[in-house]
Amino acid sequence: MEAKKPCSKERDFLNHLESYLAKRDGVDKLLKISRYASKIILSSSLLQEPHPLSHRLKSFESSVGISRKAFRLGKFVQDINALRTASFESKQDVLLNLIAYGGEGVYYFVEQFVWLGKSGLIDKKNLYTLQKISAWAEFIGYFGSIALKVRDLKSICEAERRCESSVEIAMLRGNGYEMEVKEIDKLKEKKLMKKLSVVQDCADGLMAFADIRDGKGLGSSPFFIASAGMLSALISTHKNWLSC
Template sequence: MAAKPSKDGDFLKHLEAYLAKRDGVDKLLKISRYASKFIISSSLLPHAHPLTRRLKSFESSVGLSRKAFRLGKFIQDVNALRSVAREKNQSRQFLLLSLLAYGGEGIYYFVEQIVWLSKSGLIDARHARELQKVSAWAEFVGYIGSITLKVGDLKELDEKLKCLNSSVEIADVRDENCEEEREKLKVLRLKMMMKKMSILQDFADGLMALADIRDGKGKIFTPFVLSCAGLLSALISTHKNWVSY
């Protein structure tokens, strides 16, 4: 993935700002983890190869590290729900979908903290499996709400794009200056592209959550398919975070 330089053209300063955020480090860890899974599942290396065993150990360690990075992250979903609740004139459908999206994700992040404490050995690991199942269900429900909300946003952006396109076409016919409208058009198209990428990421993450719910049972839930889904999600989320800094 080609890295986009910072606004002042200093790539290293942009990278420093990116790595200063926990989401930035988390996404790089996510790429490392699913790249390792991809190499292992694609049989690029023999099963008994020493590097294969090392990659499995590395992947497991990175997975546990990512759980630690999410400590307290559920608070952002609590605040998102508070923000939605304060907004007036919202439809019941929007409120319900927001509850599914932010509530599901918030429960997922909260339970993941307990799973991390369990896997790190601080608390009894007897209920780790049940907790992971709860975590997967909450994550899956969150993605259903998130995808539905984003599809609605995409429809609104598409309507705005059509209106703006019409204005630019009329201005072109009249030979009028419409540089401001053209700039808005570029911004709107970029927003639509990012929204589509975000929906694709949610589908990929949702597939992995569903695999956890079904304990990997199902023809589609092969290690190779899931590693590809994870790597795709990691690259998209890394790109989104990179351009936002």
């Protein structure tokens, strides 16, 4: 079978879409957008409880939520492999990676049993406890993930400053600096994507914290949490679209 060509900016849209939808994460993010769009509508004044579409949207949102959990089957393996292949330069690296990938790995692993409980295959008596463990693991994982990405951002900014200094020196000497300009453009794009990743992790962490608190407390209004979920879904969809 002929290997598929990597995505490019000139790639045909339908071919790009086919490649995107062939990935587990691609379909998952579209489901995520659908789910949080439904939550936003249900939590706003657009649809009140007596409205005939209200019950249908609730049923749809619940069904999509269960479907997304099915897409996470075996996904914890990627976190195990990430820890196995990570290069640690300091004890801080070890700690942050363990928190980030360990927390996410536990979250994905427990989510498998949450899915089995919600789908009715196993007894639901421990479902609440499993959901709490899942939420806590996810929340803790985001601490490590955000810390790692903030550190990466600092490294990118330092590399960008070095390239800018090289350009200034080259301009003073009258030398060419086309390569440095291209590198700066790449670093700026990389910096933007890393910032979006931090925003996404903050939004997802906020939702995990709301799950821990059972949707109670400051900043846990259904509309606010649903909006955070939609923001996260759009960012992750954009990232996956570019990287497919």
